[in-house]
Amino acid sequence: MASEDYPDTPIEAEADGDSTEITADDSGEDHGRSPHAVQRVTWAELFFDLVFVFAVTQIAHAVYVGAGWAGLGRSVLLFVPFWWAWVGCAILFNGMVITATKRHLLLLAIAGAAFVMCISVPDAYGNRGVLFGGAYLVSRILLGIPMQRREAFRIRLNPFTVGVLAGLAWTLAGLLPADSRQWAWLAIALIELAVPIVLGHRLDYMQFDASHLPERFGLFIIIALGETLTDIGQGGTHIALHSQEAVTLFVAFLLSCGLWWTYFQYGASATEHALRVAKVPAVLVRSSFTYGHMLFVLGIILAAAGMSQAVADPGAHLHGMHALLLGSGVTLYIATFCYTRIMMFGGASYTRVGAALGAAVITALSPGLPALAPLAMLAALVIALNAVEFYRVSTGKPLLLINVWQGAAGR
Known part of the structure; x- marks a missing residue:
C-alpha cells in the first residue's frame, strides 16, 4: 500500500507506539479508517x-x-x-x-x-x-x-x-x-x-484522525505565540534596559506565558477529546478548528503587535488603532475560547466569559494610558484567569458553564 498514491487510510501506530509508517487495508465504505488510528506530526x-x-x-x-x-x-x-x-x-x-x-x-x-x-x-x-x-x-x-x-x-x-x-x-x-x-x-x-x-x-461524512489534527492546529498556536516572543526579544535588544523597559519586557513575557497556558493547560486536550467523541467530526473541523483557530491566531497577531509597541516605548501614550491592538488581541483570543467551547460542548465557562469582558474593558481604557499600563492589567487578568481555573480543577470543583446548546461533542 505504501507504494500507492493517496489512499484514504489512517496511519496506525504499532504496539510500542513508535512507528507511523504503517498502512491499512483500503477496503470498505470507510476507506479503511480505524477508530483507534493514531497519527503523529512528521x-x-x-x-x-x-x-x-x-x-x-x-x-x-x-x-x-x-x-x-x-x-x-x-x-x-x-x-x-x-x-x-x-x-x-x-x-x-x-x-x-x-x-x-x-x-x-x-x-x-x-x-x-x-x-x-x-x-x-x-x-x-x-x-x-x-x-x-x-x-x-x-x-x-x-x-x-x-x-x-x-x-x-x-x-x-x-x-x-x-x-x-x-x-x-x-x-x-x-x-x-x-x-x-x-x-x-x-x-x-x-x-x-x-x-x-x-x-x-x-x-459531514468525512472522518479525521483525532490525534493528528488537534496536534497540527496546536502547533500553529505555538507558531503564533513564538511570534510574540520574537517581537518582545527583538524589541529588548534595541532599547536601553532601564527599570521601566526591563519591567515591560518581563510583563510582556508573563502575558505570553499566560496566553500559552490558557490554551495548552486545558484547551488542547479538550479539542482532541471533542474530535474523538463527536458524532459528526466535520462539524468541529469547520467551527472549532478552521474558524476558531483562525481567530486564535489573529488575536495573538494583534497582541504581538501591541506588545511590540509597549516594549519599544513603555511610557508612550498611544492613540487610535495602535492603542487598541494589545487589548483587542487578548480580548479576541479569550473570547474565542468561549466560541470553541460552545461549539464543542454547548457552553462557555463563566471564568472565560468574565475574562473576555474584563479584557474588553481594559481595551476601552487603553487610549491615552502609558503603554505599560494596559499591558500590566492584561497580564494580571490572564494570570488570574489561569489561577482560578487551575484552583477549581485541582480541587475538584467544576467550572460553571453558560449552556447554549448540546454541542457537537455533547456536554
Whole structure:
C-alpha cells in the first residue's frame, strides 16, 4: 500500500507506539479508517510549518507598521490565504498514506509557494500583487489535485475546488490598481470564509484522525505565540534596559506565558477529546478548528503587535488603532475560547466569559494610558484567569458553564 498514491487510510501506530509508517487495508465504505488510528506530526510537517512562522512574522509586522484601521484591515486580509493554505495542507495529510518521498516533495512544493507569498506581503498592494496571488493559486492547485486523486470528496464542488478558483481570482485581482485590489481581495476572502458554511454539510461524512489534527492546529498556536516572543526579544535588544523597559519586557513575557497556558493547560486536550467523541467530526473541523483557530491566531497577531509597541516605548501614550491592538488581541483570543467551547460542548465557562469582558474593558481604557499600563492589567487578568481555573480543577470543583446548546461533542 505504501507504494500507492493517496489512499484514504489512517496511519496506525504499532504496539510500542513508535512507528507511523504503517498502512491499512483500503477496503470498505470507510476507506479503511480505524477508530483507534493514531497519527503523529512528521518532521516534514514541522519543517513545512517554518514557512508559516515567516508568514505570521510578516503579517504581524504589517499590522505593527500599518497606518490606521484601513492599514490594519489590509494586513489582516493577507492572512486569509495563508490560513487556508495551511488548513488545506493539515486536512490533506490527515490520515493519508503516501510514500515518504512523495509526501516530502508535495510538502516542500506547497511550502515553496507559501514562501513566495511571504516575501510578497510587504508589497502585496503594490507591484507584487500578482506574485502573491499566483503563489497562492499554485498552493491551492497542489492541494486540490491530490485531494481529487485521493477521492476524499464525493462531490466536485468542494472547498478544495473552490479554493483553486479563489486562487485564480486572487491572481487576477492582483492586476487591479491598489484601491480596487483591496476591495476585490476582500470580496474573494469573504467568499472563501463562507465556503465551509455553505458547502460544509456536504462533507459531514468525512472522518479525521483525532490525534493528528488537534496536534497540527496546536502547533500553529505555538507558531503564533513564538511570534510574540520574537517581537518582545527583538524589541529588548534595541532599547536601553532601564527599570521601566526591563519591567515591560518581563510583563510582556508573563502575558505570553499566560496566553500559552490558557490554551495548552486545558484547551488542547479538550479539542482532541471533542474530535474523538463527536458524532459528526466535520462539524468541529469547520467551527472549532478552521474558524476558531483562525481567530486564535489573529488575536495573538494583534497582541504581538501591541506588545511590540509597549516594549519599544513603555511610557508612550498611544492613540487610535495602535492603542487598541494589545487589548483587542487578548480580548479576541479569550473570547474565542468561549466560541470553541460552545461549539464543542454547548457552553462557555463563566471564568472565560468574565475574562473576555474584563479584557474588553481594559481595551476601552487603553487610549491615552502609558503603554505599560494596559499591558500590566492584561497580564494580571490572564494570570488570574489561569489561577482560578487551575484552583477549581485541582480541587475538584467544576467550572460553571453558560449552556447554549448540546454541542457537537455533547456536554
